[in-house]
Amino acid sequence: MNNRIDSHQHFWKFDPVRDSWIDDSMQKIQRDFLPEDLLPLLQENQFSGCVAVQASQSEDETNFLIELASKNDFIKGIVGWVDLRDKNIAERLSHFSKHKKxxxxxxxxxGEANDFMFREDFRNGISALKTFNYTYDILIFHRQLPAAISLVNDFPEQKFVIDHIAKPDIKSGDFLSWKKGIEQISKYENVSCKISGMVTEANWKSWKPEDLKPYLDVIFENFSVDNLMFGSDWPVLNVASDYTEVVKTLDDYIAKLSIEDQNKIWFKNASSFYSL
Incomplete structure (x- = not known):
């Protein structure tokens, strides 16, 4: 199988002020990560392309990713940032809509308060996405799942995908409230889920594939195989693992599925969700 899509990775030119979330505990990623760094990893692991996701909150970031994608064919799609709370949101989306990737x-x-997704200005922004056929990536901690459930319920026509399985606290093993939230949100047909970002929620130094298994079990028991996609979360994954190990962990877990279902998770679902 050499047709895989990495549905979730990042590029940046490291800036210690803007990227202050990359603190000294994450020294390994306090440097630039650009397309030429990712391409060999994709090729080595049979990936034909990727989706580059915003890492900082500015339109400059969106323009930076658009620029990279215009020069690198393997970047098949971009998830950018725009201020969804802007009262001129339709105008901003219209401005960006000329960029096909x-x-x-x-x-x-x-990074916001737990009730952020209830804000009227934010929801106004969400309501504008559909007109331009834009998707929305939900990046939350598991404690914010109740607000996310309300959001996906109130916008049934909007395509949503949950990043990093909603960030359960794998390191502490706090499981039940996350599981309950996943059981609820997975019932919505407009919601997909990225199998990504798990190793960085586990113990960076000592995690093992069996630490992730209970969480993967919950995801696969609740989400349809048509709504799941692989994301590496490279280069953030480097603080706890490496690209090949993260791919292998999921490969081993889904080996029991049919080739057709494996192909959905590695390729088909990301392609159709993002219209790549």
Whole structure:
């Protein structure tokens, strides 16, 4: 199988002020990560392309990703940032709509208050996405799942995908409230889920594939195989693992599925969700 899509990775030219979330515990990723760094990893692991996701909250970031995608054919899609709270949001989306590789948007809601997704201005922005066929990536901690459930319920026509399985606290093993939220949100047909970002929620130094298994079990028991996609979360994954190990962990877990279902998770679902 050499037709895989990495539905979730990042590029940046490291800036210690803008990228202050990359603190000294994450020294390994305090440097530039650009397309030429990712391409060999994709090729080595049989990936034909990727979706580049915003890492900082500015339109400059969106333009930076558009620029990279215009020069690198293997970047098949972009999830950018725009201020969804802007009262001129339709105008901003219209401005960006000429860029064919720009597929959707994301806000770093994990850094906001738990009730952020109830804000009227934010919801106004979400309501504008559909007109332009834009997707929305939900980046939250598991404690924000109740607000996310309300959001996907109130916008049934909008395509949503949950990043990083909603960031359960794998390191502490706090499981039940996350599981309950996943059981609820997975019932919505407009919601997909990225199998991504798990190793960085586990113990960076000592995690093993069996630490992730209970969480993967919940995801596969609740989401249809048509709504799941692989994302590496490269280069963030480097603080806890490496690209090949993250791919192998999922490969081993889904080996029991049919080839057709494996192909959905590695390729088909990301392609159709983001219209790549």
């Amino acid at each position: 720009l597929k959707g948007f994301r806000h770093v809601v994990q």
